[in-house]
Amino acid sequence: MESEREALRSFKSGLVDEHGILSSWRSDECCEWDGAECSNTTGHVITLQLSYLPLRGNLINLRSLDLSYNQLNGSVPLSIGQLSELEDLDLSHNFLEGLVSESHFIKLDKLKTLDLSFNSFLHIAIDWSPPFQLSRVSLAGCNVGPYFPKWIRTQTNLSSLDLSDADITDEAPKWLWSMSTLEQVVIAGNQISGTIPNLSSTSILYMDLCFNQFSGPIPLFPANASNILLIGNMFSGSISSIFETRHDHLRVLVLSNNQLSGEVPNRWEKLPNLYSLNLAYNNFSGEIPSSFGNLLNVVALHMHGNNLSSELPYNLKLCQELRLIDVGGNKLTGEIPTWIGQMHNMQFLNLRGNKLHGSIPPEVCHLTNIQVLDLSINNLFSIIPDCFNNFTVLASKKTTNYLDPFLFAPTYPYSTIVNKHYGYSSFQWKGKESECEENLNLLKLIDFSSNRLIGNIPKSFSYMKGLKSLNLSRNSLTGYIIPDIGKLEMLDSLDLSHNQFSGQIPTSLAEIYSLGFLDLSNNNLSGKIPTGTQLQSFKASTYAGKDGLCGDPLPKCPEDILKPSPIWGET
Missing domain, CATH: 3.80.10.10 (Ribonuclease Inhibitor)
Structure with a gap:
């Protein structure tokens, strides 16, 4: 194919071939070129074996280098720091080790994105003076800690920061929250502590602080935020501050496994486009708010492991996009509502460990897409309705309909x-x-x-x-x-x-x-x-x-x- 031939010749132009070893690449028959191996069935070049040839790379004009998802080991070569035109560097998902510091980036003053993530033996220097101004940096799964890297503060154009699973046990620095260009901050899976200030005037749209040791109240976040993930911290108090501002763009709100308490506010019309809500494993009490019925786009509702009482609100039937309801491990009373059978998209229904009584309504069998149906540890007294042949997904051995x-x-x-x-x-x-x-x-x-x-x-x-x-x-x-x-x-x-x-x-x-x-x-x-x-x-x-x-x-x-x-x- 002409396109393959031209691509290979373009590749050759970046090599220094002092002895003319690749002179055979002038012909139009790629399969006869030195170092090229072709498929016997398709005729396409499938392998280049050039490792034994005395060739050198001429990459001084290279702008993007992506060696991710390989099995590279050893240290990051210092010669990378000589690629003065480099703008994007991705060495993620390898087995690289050793210390990475400013000596690796001597001439990389044009670098915009840096991804060294998931090289678990790679140590990143904490305090140095980079020659570049990054817009995106990912050091997830690297050995960055125990302190929060100070050099990040010098990146005045940074929009995306990922330091998840980076062995940081430090307190979050105050300057982090005042970085004016920061839109995505992901520092999950560390042991970072501290309180979060008012973020309503920041640019943060996506925030993942899961599995850390943050404490204090839930922070105010910008009106146009899209994803707030705070799982597995020590946040406490009420969540009423969330509703001081209307959040039309908020899609995911995950606050589970914290120490939040009080009643769940009945003001969910302020989050009209919410897709996934998780308030599980906190200390919420009172009723499940009827204003959940305003969440017409919600797909997943997690309330497991709280102290919620009363009945499932009738307005919940308005949320026809729901695929998951998990209100297990609470103190809900009353009967299983018959309207539950109208939730035709439902895949996961967990009412386990409550105080429900009465019968299993035959309307449950209208949930043809159900995959997980847990009504255990209640006070249900009835026969089991004989209509489980309606569960089309459970009748299938295929995996195509499995839960998202x-x-x-x-x-x-x-x-x-x-x-x-x-x-x-x-x-x-x-x-x-x-x-x-x-x-x-x-x-x-x-x-x-x-x-x-x-x-x-x-x-x-x-x-x-x-x-x-x-x-x-x-x-x-x-x-x-x-x-x-x-x-x-x-x-x-x-x-x-x-x-x-x-x-x-x-x-x-x-x-x-x-x-x-x-x-x-x-x-x-x-x-x-x-x-x-x-x-x-x-x-x-x-x-x-x-x-x-x-x-x-x-x-x-x-x-x-x-x-x-x-x-x-x-x-």
């Missing part, structure tokens, strides 16, 4: 924190209390445990072939375990313990080869445990309780105990 990871541990444009626990949800997983981690977006779960549910397991449960966790334990369910339970072939966790199930364990259960956790204890089951590698691999406690069950891993069944062979000749 953004709803749990979102990756924002400027944040470099990865695989962090955002503390969004708490649930039962494999018999233990677990918390939401980055893989929750892969989960398909139903948990109705610890209620007062009665009746049988609905036959429609067998339609949920994509279900990964089912927990119906600690209820008053009766009847048989449905014979078709083996159709739940993706199950990883099944807990039916502490009920009143009777009859035999269905043989189809042995066909769920993915099963990693099983608890059938404390029921009225009887007969032989079906033979199969999977069911015999669990401990005897899995089947403990009444003495009706037998067979490996329990004692043998009477019919399997061999009688003594008769002595030859006896009658």
